[in-house]
Amino acid sequence: MEKDLLLWQKFRNGDRAVFELIIREHYRTLFDYGKKFLSDRDALTDCIHDLFTSLWERHQFLGSTDQIKPYLLKSLRNRIIKEKQRSNQFIFIDNDDELFLNEEDIESKIITSEYTEEKKKQIGYVLHTLTPRQQEIIYLKFYENLTNDQIATVLAISRPAVANLLHATLRLFREKWETLLHTVVLFIASL
Amino acid sequence: MKYYENYKLEDFLLDEQFRLWAVQPEPASDEFWTELGRQYPDKKLIMQQARELLLTWNQARSELTDDDLEQQVTRILHSTETSSKHPFAFTFTQTWISVAALFIIIIGLGWTVSRKMQRKQPASDYSQYVTAAAVPMKEVVNRSDRKMKISLPDGSVVSLSPAGRISYAAQFIRNRKREVYLSGEAFFDVKKDASNPFFVYAHGLVTRVVGTRFLVKTTASKVEVLVHSGRVSVLAMKDMDNQRDRNTELLLTPNQQAIFSTRDHLISKSISSMPLELIKPETQSGFAFRDQPIHKVFATLQKVYGIPIVYDSLLMEKCALHVELDNEPFFTKLDIISQTIGASYRISDGQVIVSSEGCE
Numbered sequence: 001m002e003k004d005l006l007l008w009q010k011f012r013n014g015d016r017a018v019f020e021l022i023i024r025e026h027y028r029t030l031f032d033y034g035k036k037f038l039s040d041r042d043a044l045t046d047c048i049h050d051l052f053t054s055l056w057e058r059h060q061f062l063g064s065t066d067q068i069k070p071y072l073l074k075s076l077r078n079r080i081i082k083e084k085q086r087s088n089q090f091i092f093i094d095n096d097d098e099l100f101l102n103e104e105d106i107e108s109k110i111i112t113s114e115y116t117e118e119k120k121k122q123i124g125y126v127l128h129t130l131t132p133r134q135q136e137i138i139y140l141k142f143y144e145n146l147t148n149d150q151i152a153t154v155l156a157i158s159r160p161a162v163a164n165l166l167h168a169t170l171r172l173f174r175e176k177w178e179t180l181l182h183t184v185v186l187f188i189a190s191l
Numbered sequence: 192m193k194y195y196e197n198y199k200l201e202d203f204l205l206d207e208q209f210r211l212w213a214v215q216p217e218p219a220s221d222e223f224w225t226e227l228g229r230q231y232p233d234k235k236l237i238m239q240q241a242r243e244l245l246l247t248w249n250q251a252r253s254e255l256t257d258d259d260l261e262q263q264v265t266r267i268l269h270s271t272e273t274s275s276k277h278p279f280a281f282t283f284t285q286t287w288i289s290v291a292a293l294f295i296i297i298i299g300l301g302w303t304v305s306r307k308m309q310r311k312q313p314a315s316d317y318s319q320y321v322t323a324a325a326v327p328m329k330e331v332v333n334r335s336d337r338k339m340k341i342s343l344p345d346g347s348v349v350s351l352s353p354a355g356r357i358s359y360a361a362q363f364i365r366n367r368k369r370e371v372y373l374s375g376e377a378f379f380d381v382k383k384d385a386s387n388p389f390f391v392y393a394h395g396l397v398t399r400v401v402g403t404r405f406l407v408k409t410t411a412s413k414v415e416v417l418v419h420s421g422r423v424s425v426l427a428m429k430d431m432d433n434q435r436d437r438n439t440e441l442l443l444t445p446n447q448q449a450i451f452s453t454r455d456h457l458i459s460k461s462i463s464s465m466p467l468e469l470i471k472p473e474t475q476s477g478f479a480f481r482d483q484p485i486h487k488v489f490a491t492l493q494k495v496y497g498i499p500i501v502y503d504s505l506l507m508e509k510c511a512l513h514v515e516l517d518n519e520p521f522f523t524k525l526d527i528i529s530q531t532i533g534a535s536y537r538i539s540d541g542q543v544i545v546s547s548e549g550c551e
Contacts, residue, residue: 019268019271020268023264023267024264027255027260027264028253028260031253031255031263032251032254032255035254045263048263048267049263049266049270052267053267053270053271056271057271119243123244123247123248138248142245142248143248143249143251167201170200170201170205171199173200174200174201177200
């Protein structure tokens with residue numbers, strides 16, 4: 001992207017205003033994405049803080065990029081993995097996001113809540129049964145609207161591998177969702 | 192032509208056109224997908240599901256509040272701040288963010304420009320700077336014929352030679368810097384304070400230290416910086432702004448000397464003409480070398496004077512020295528040693544380079 005290329009160039013030249021612009025534009029994205037790995041809010045904001053301060057410190061040595069968002073996501077991901085490796089656990093989790101629900105409450109909630117909320121919870125439930133890697137790729141593609149090229153950058157895999165993983169993941173998602181819908185229908189019918 | 196009749200949920204989800212329509216329908220795309228639904232009635236439900244999924248995912252709300260965001264942005268900006276403080280606090284609500292962003296760009300640009308212009312002003316010339324200074328300055332001029340001791344507010348001590356003058360801001364530590372302007376000659380004994388580096392500006396040369404002792408001597412054509420202890424970095428003032436191009440910055444260690452030419456703004460590194468012993472020799476024998484291999488001799492000199500000695504250790508492997516030295520000056524010692532083993536030396540870039548044919 002032309003705009004990113006220009007912004008990044010200015011940032012590398014030490015433009016504070018542009019630095020701030022970049023933080024503002026991407027902070028939320030980084031936070032929401034990081035939250036999937038690191039449920040501890042303070043640890044996460046520290047991580048993002050360190051990511052930006054170290055970028056600023058090294059600004060004159062950084063290479064050029066026209067893909068700021070994937071670059072930042074990737075950097076944050078690496079940072080969190082390093083952080084997590086100390087405690088030897090790396091899980092794509094989400095504790096309190098309403099989209100991701102515990103298995104136990106799912107059935108009762110599906111019936112009692114209103115329609116769209118119900119849908120959301122079903123979707124969250126199905127997502128939850130996927131592997132961390134599969135959840136992550138769905139997140140990057142549909143929540144963050146990254147292109148396959150950008151996802152390839154973030155996950156450090158090839159572009160065809162991204163397309164492959166995405167397709168396989170969504171197929172699995174569909175199968176699980178169909179099963180769930182089927183179960184719910186049966187459950188309601190049996191009442 | 193795409194084979195929509197074989198499309199499953201995942202294929203719709205991954206179809207860029209479909210995604211675009213689901214998130215942001217336009218009359219043209221609306222028509223296309225409705226028509227497709229008519230054409231393949233069995234796909235209608237799947238399309239509906241795919242659309243709902245995409246919408247749900249796309250509308251996921253961030254759990255970070257605007258206040259949290261502001262707080263975090265301010266925190267990052269604060270910790271990356273170097274010399275100047277941002278004069279604004281951020282308490283905008285979401286509706287104001289776009290307005291605020293515009294403001295920030297304008298203010299930011301103005302700030303950068305004004306900073307640039309400020310930086311231009313500390314010109315090479317002492318009097319030019321001092322009259323242009325934005326803050327109240329203190330000036331000390333040594334009109335006597337003896338050295339003059341000046342205590343700076345931070346506890347550092349300057350020994351100013353006759354006819355020398357220094358200026359510094361009345362409020363000495365500003366923007367996390369301690370800055371002194373010098374004309375003439377002065378010896379600085381800088382109190383260590385790593386968070387507020389000490390800068391000496393003299394005829395276009397910037398000397399930066401944290402805490403150390405060094406001499407700065409200015410004449411019309413050159414500036415000399417000689418280090419007694421610690422580490423000192425020197426840089427041409429004109430290169431201060433372009434941080435990417437810091438290759439002109441030189442690091443000096445004790446007994447090294449930088450000579451800055453005010454004409455072409457080039458800095459060269461050399462060795463003090465009278466290097467001081469930084470430490471005492473480790474061994475009892477001191478500089479009395481009795482049948483010592485040459486590498487031990489050079490190692491001792493290098494350690495005591497802190498001056499790197501470069502030589503071909505393989506070629507000079509068999510060279511040994513039997514000579515008793517004491518408190519001769521460094522260069523006298525070097526002369527004696529090189530004559531004894533039939534070698535020669537030169538000074539280059541703050542190092543001693545020894546050349547030899549080897550010994551039998």
